[in-house]
Amino acid sequence: MSYTPLPPVPEEFKVLSMMHNIGAITIDRSLTPEELAMWTGIEIGIVRDCLQRLKELGYVEHTAINGVEKFHVTKIGIMKVLTLYS
Amino acid sequence: MISWEYPPRIVGGIARHCEGLAKALVKQGCEVHIFTLDFPGAPEYEESDGIRIYRTRSEVGHPNFLSWVLLFNHFIEKRLAAVSKRVNFDVLHVHDWLTAPCSIATKLFVGKPLVFTAHSTENGRSGLHIPDSFTIDGLEWWSTFEANKVIVTSNSMKHEVCGHFNIPWEKVDIIPNAIDPSKYQVGVDRWAVRGRYGIQPHEKLVLCVGRLVPQKGIEYFLHSVPILARRRPEAKFIIVGDGWYRDHLEWVANTTGERWRIGFTGFVSDNDLIALTKSADVMVVPSIYEPFGIVALEGMAAGVPIVASQIGGLTEFIEHDRTGVLVYPRNPESIAWGIEYVLSNPDHARWLAQNAFETVQKSFSWEAIAKKTCRIYEEVAGMQQVKKE
Numbered sequence: 001m002s003y004t005p006l007p008p009v010p011e012e013f014k015v016l017s018m019m020h021n022i023g024a025i026t027i028d029r030s031l032t033p034e035e036l037a038m039w040t041g042i043e044i045g046i047v048r049d050c051l052q053r054l055k056e057l058g059y060v061e062h063t064a065i066n067g068v069e070k071f072h073v074t075k076i077g078i079m080k081v082l083t084l085y086s
Numbered sequence: 087m088i089s090w091e092y093p094p095r096i097v098g099g100i101a102r103h104c105e106g107l108a109k110a111l112v113k114q115g116c117e118v119h120i121f122t123l124d125f126p127g128a129p130e131y132e133e134s135d136g137i138r139i140y141r142t143r144s145e146v147g148h149p150n151f152l153s154w155v156l157l158f159n160h161f162i163e164k165r166l167a168a169v170s171k172r173v174n175f176d177v178l179h180v181h182d183w184l185t186a187p188c189s190i191a192t193k194l195f196v197g198k199p200l201v202f203t204a205h206s207t208e209n210g211r212s213g214l215h216i217p218d219s220f221t222i223d224g225l226e227w228w229s230t231f232e233a234n235k236v237i238v239t240s241n242s243m244k245h246e247v248c249g250h251f252n253i254p255w256e257k258v259d260i261i262p263n264a265i266d267p268s269k270y271q272v273g274v275d276r277w278a279v280r281g282r283y284g285i286q287p288h289e290k291l292v293l294c295v296g297r298l299v300p301q302k303g304i305e306y307f308l309h310s311v312p313i314l315a316r317r318r319p320e321a322k323f324i325i326v327g328d329g330w331y332r333d334h335l336e337w338v339a340n341t342t343g344e345r346w347r348i349g350f351t352g353f354v355s356d357n358d359l360i361a362l363t364k365s366a367d368v369m370v371v372p373s374i375y376e377p378f379g380i381v382a383l384e385g386m387a388a389g390v391p392i393v394a395s396q397i398g399g400l401t402e403f404i405e406h407d408r409t410g411v412l413v414y415p416r417n418p419e420s421i422a423w424g425i426e427y428v429l430s431n432p433d434h435a436r437w438l439a440q441n442a443f444e445t446v447q448k449s450f451s452w453e454a455i456a457k458k459t460c461r462i463y464e465e466v467a468g469m470q471q472v473k474k475e
Contacts, residue, residue, distance in 0.1 A: 006300060007334045021154035023147030026126050040149050075094075075126055076328070076353055082097040083297045083329035085151065085184070086211075 009084070012050035015042065016059055020073050020081040027063055030070035088121045088162065088192075090184040092139065095125035098297055099263065099380045100181050100205055106264055110456030112136040116463075119173065121162055121185075140165055152221055155184055163188035170196050177201060177463045183208075183222060186229040193232065199466035202233035204247050206377045211301055227251045234466040237459070239263050239378040240399030246377070259462055262403070263380045264455040267447055270360060270388045279365040283324055283349060290321045290429050293366035293390070295359065295381050296373075298329030303372035303395060308338045308348070309418035310372075310425070315344050317426050324349045324366075326359060363388040368428045368435070374415050376400050382410070383450055386442035391435040393424035403450070409442040 009017075018040045024031045033051060037044040051071050054060040059077035063070050073081065087108060091101040108118045112135060124130065124143040132139050142165045144158040166188060179201040180189035186202070193200040208214065208222040230236050230251045236258045238244050244258050277287065285291045292314075296302040304325060314321055325335070325348065332350065339348045354362065363369065369385035371394035378399035385392050392410035394400045404410035411427055414420035428435045 009330055010333055013330050017151070018149035021147055021149050021151060023144060078095070078125070079097065079353060080328050080330070082091070082095075083299055083331075086091075086098045086100070086297065086299075 011046065012053045013080075013084070015040065015047060015050040016054055016073060016077055017081050017084060018042075019060070019071070020078060024072045025078055027061075027070075027072055030063060030072035032068060032070050036071070087118060087179045087181070088166070088185045088189045089181040090123055090158075092120055092122040092141075094128055095123060098205075099378070102265075102380070103203075103205070103263055104181055106266060106452045107456060107459060108137045109135050110264075110452035111459065113453070114456050114460050116456075116460065119169065119175070121166055121169075121188075123158055123162070140169065152218055156187065159185060159188040163191050166192045167195065176467050179203070179459075179463075180229065180233075181205060183225040183229055186225055186232075190228070190232045199234040199469065200232060201235050201237060201462060201466060202229045203237040203239075204230065204243065205239065206243075206375075207246060207250060209250055210246060210375045210377065230257075233257075234469055235259060235462050237261050237462065240402050242398045242402065243377040259458075261455055261458045261462075262399075262450060263378045263383065264450045264452045265380065265383050265387055265446065266452060267387045269356075270364065270384070272360065272364075274361045274364045276365040279361045283351070283362070285322055285324075288320055290318065290367045291365060292321055292323045292368050292370060292425055292429075293326065293362060293385075294323070294370045294372065295326040295363070295385075296371070297327050298325075298332040298335055300331055301373060301375040303374040303415060304331075304335055305338055306374070306416050306418050307370055307372040307421055308335065308342060310421040311339075311344045311348060312342050313418060313422035314425055315347060317422070318429055321425070321429065322347050322349070324351060324362065326351045326354055326362060328352045360388065363390055366390045368393055368425055370421065370425060371395060371400060372413075372415070372421055373397060373400065379403075383446060386410070386439075387446045389439050389443050391428045391439045392442060393421065393428060403445065404442075408438070409445050410438060 022039050023029050033047050037047045060071050061074050089104045091097045093101050093105050111118050118137045120139045124141045130141050142162045144161050146157050148154045175198050177199055178189055178193055181203045182205050208219050214220055230253050238247055239262050244260055248255055294307050339345050369390045369392050371382045373395050376398040382392050382394050394404050395415035396412040397415045406412040411424045413424035
């Protein structure tokens, strides 16, 4: 039986991982999509798509503060990220 | 004790290991201080079961993983420095490489011995294919070099660590993992639990628990599903856990032609995990790299028959056909054979589970592990004393 080589880490997972490493793990440290794009060097459209999927999966949460949308990693999002490093 | 994970921040087995060990050390009369990373909702400082826990927030982050690691080490080191002004530590004990930089620095400025527990190695986890892996491998070597004593959880890990890092055999001691068997002595409505996961009374529940990462070998377990389904059509498969590899594993599950038999639960609570484990007909541990394999020990404590890869630490506490069934790693046919062997021989399976349960009770208590760890602390503290004199 043959197996495919290891797949690359999914793009949204890279965004989740970077959000975590930057420290966006609580509401007070949540970041806008623009800030995330700046930090990670990933194009803003891709960041938005990834955030949407991560939100659907429950790995990030979204808050609107004074009309500005910000995102942070949830507890299960943190646990998901850490599997990459252990 | 210094660790990047400690409950409620649970990644793999290290958090549970540190918690179990710390509680048992307190019972042995040790004063235990835990330094770890923060977690949303957990206090920066607390005393729990006699353990003093310092959770440190990394004030600065960085998207790059290794940069982030060095940054959080810096902040934990600051906390260690502050606390060490008023607490006279006798021994520092670090778990895995992630908090090694701050632990080594602390060892040097407080002048106390360092014990390093190597729970796994980068070389074993993922091989040395990318620059980050070589850096991690170097940090692991540095940790074994700086430590006065290295602890590993199995004989196979001792061979791996001594061979790969070229450190003296006598510098490394084996202290296995342990669990608290009393956690599994709870009443569970087995049929209700199975019903919640869509298992009908006539069906068999095959359970696999672990982080969804390549080294857990879940891909091979999934490839065993169609083989087993032909022989045991009443089998259903539940995979508990989550991880970066999940999308790929779900894709593999879709290719088996038996997707309807396979459930992915994601992360579940401790209570749900115990209930599910106690309700399973067989637990499979299909790892392709496993320094110890605490999940198998948990299954044994829950009284469920174990089918595990004949690899690493698993072979040191699972005796084939006496306390479990060992199968070839990376071999779906062999995994299917092991599961079928258990499901087809219920009386024998009960005997295996009973033997396994007794083994856990006898040899893997936290009390025994804490006593062995205390002896190492005394040994390294003694070495330090001799050096000073």
